[in-house]
Amino acid sequence: MWKIGNIKFNSKVVLAPMAGITSLSYREFNKGFGVAYSVSEMISDAGLMHRNKKTIEYLKTSKLDRPVALQLFGHDIDVTLNAIDFINNELKIDYDILDINLGCPVPKVVDSNSGSAWLKKPNELYKYIKSIVKHSPKPVTVKIRLGFTNKTINVFEVCKLMEKAGVAAIAIHARTREEYYSGHPHFDLIKDLGKQLKIPLIISGNIFTLDDAIKAIKITKAKAVMVARGSIGNPTLIKQIDTYYKTKKRIKDATQTQQINYCRKLAKMMIKEKGERTAITNLRAIAPKFFTKFKDAKKIRCEISQTIKNYKDLDEILDNLNK
Numbered sequence: 001m002w003k004i005g006n007i008k009f010n011s012k013v014v015l016a017p018m019a020g021i022t023s024l025s026y027r028e029f030n031k032g033f034g035v036a037y038s039v040s041e042m043i044s045d046a047g048l049m050h051r052n053k054k055t056i057e058y059l060k061t062s063k064l065d066r067p068v069a070l071q072l073f074g075h076d077i078d079v080t081l082n083a084i085d086f087i088n089n090e091l092k093i094d095y096d097i098l099d100i101n102l103g104c105p106v107p108k109v110v111d112s113n114s115g116s117a118w119l120k121k122p123n124e125l126y127k128y129i130k131s132i133v134k135h136s137p138k139p140v141t142v143k144i145r146l147g148f149t150n151k152t153i154n155v156f157e158v159c160k161l162m163e164k165a166g167v168a169a170i171a172i173h174a175r176t177r178e179e180y181y182s183g184h185p186h187f188d189l190i191k192d193l194g195k196q197l198k199i200p201l202i203i204s205g206n207i208f209t210l211d212d213a214i215k216a217i218k219i220t221k222a223k224a225v226m227v228a229r230g231s232i233g234n235p236t237l238i239k240q241i242d243t244y245y246k247t248k249k250r251i252k253d254a255t256q257t258q259q260i261n262y263c264r265k266l267a268k269m270m271i272k273e274k275g276e277r278t279a280i281t282n283l284r285a286i287a288p289k290f291f292t293k294f295k296d297a298k299k300i301r302c303e304i305s306q307t308i309k310n311y312k313d314l315d316e317i318l319d320n321l322n323k
């Protein structure tokens, strides 16, 4: 068992924030596989301050979704605090944890001094996070990277400062901003870090199999892993990790029939949330991932990603797969 603030978790799997993926329906779908808590897509504090309709939609949560963290990104403390007030006092959103994005590598975000740009100025970051912790009615967590460039790795310094600022947990994507999402994560660079921190460490980076999770936890002594790209098209991975740490048992990969059922279920949930048009656009990227391991996988994946225009198209492809 581990805790963030007063929230207790039995599972060692956190569903990572993924912009364009981890909307409410995606989080609800994965929850049942054994997720401790999920993190929303990153949400612009400035977008909230300007009452942008689309930004506000990212804040949607549900009973099934809880516990859930909402992730904000920003660079100006007044704007961030304003967004926190808006979420709590005006919208009265039901959520459990406030997460601050300090790892996004995208130029548009970095150029506005948000996301991983914060790693370049740890002392300013300390003041920023301290003010957020003081203001937030919910426990505050941060998600960082090892450093901004491969030559300026400062993860230990940043962790100490975040702890001092009062955050309730730290998630580390074990790559630098320079590395984006490529290459192997460097768990070795943060060996045993979990033991040195007084707050929980959550580890992220290439968690695609149960053994990836075991290795990451063993090296870093993290309390949990964040499953990100590994969850897309493979929710069973969450169950495999959760079950292993509860029972030491290894669950088999899903069968093709199970994958078809999961894909249909997720598609229906996404359509309910976003409407058919938007959901199908998103599903062209997500649905093919359910079929990477099977006979004719490439053909099926191309068919899904290139031809589906509505749920019926997807349904027909999946029906043919079952024959």
Ligand SMILES: Cc1cc2nc3c(=O)[nH]c(=O)nc-3n(C[C@H](O)[C@H](O)[C@H](O)COP(=O)(O)O)c2cc1C
Pocket: 016, 017, 018, 019, 020, 021, 040, 041, 042, 071, 101, 102, 103, 104, 143, 173, 181, 204, 205, 206, 207, 208, 226, 227, 228, 229, 230
């Ligand atoms: C499509 C995509 C979107 C992402 N969006 C976010 C985000 O909004 N906030 C965040 O902190 N990290 C985001 N990440 C980073 C992931 O949470 C995770 O740390 C990273 O993908 C490393 O894990 P992986 O190698 O297992 O995928 C995103 C990653 C991907 C692939």
